[in-house]
Amino acid sequence: MSQKTVEIVVYGADQLCPSCVHLPSSKETYEWLEAAISRKYTNQPFTITYIDIYNPPNDVEKRKFAERVIDEEMFYPVVLLGGNIVGEGNPRLKTIFAEMEKYGYQAES
Known part of the structure; x- marks a missing residue:
């Protein structure tokens, strides 16, 4: 099965969201996800x-979603995979991996 390179976008902020006090920061979650996904799907390209x-890029879609995270008071980090929300606040690897496998990613055995 051919696979398209999946884009994972982690939306977050430097300060923790009020209900996420005991969780890692958005940036730490982003780094942890990148490492975990790279280990699980070796040599299978993805972008993260x-x-x-509070300081989104000029990309209209990304800016709109960043505003949505704030307006809807979502728990961040919010993880988007292929445009779908796959994690909010404390993302679960199992959920993210299951979504990636729908795109043809296969765990290295």
């Missing part, structure tokens, strides 16, 4: 981007 919701 971190977006600060």
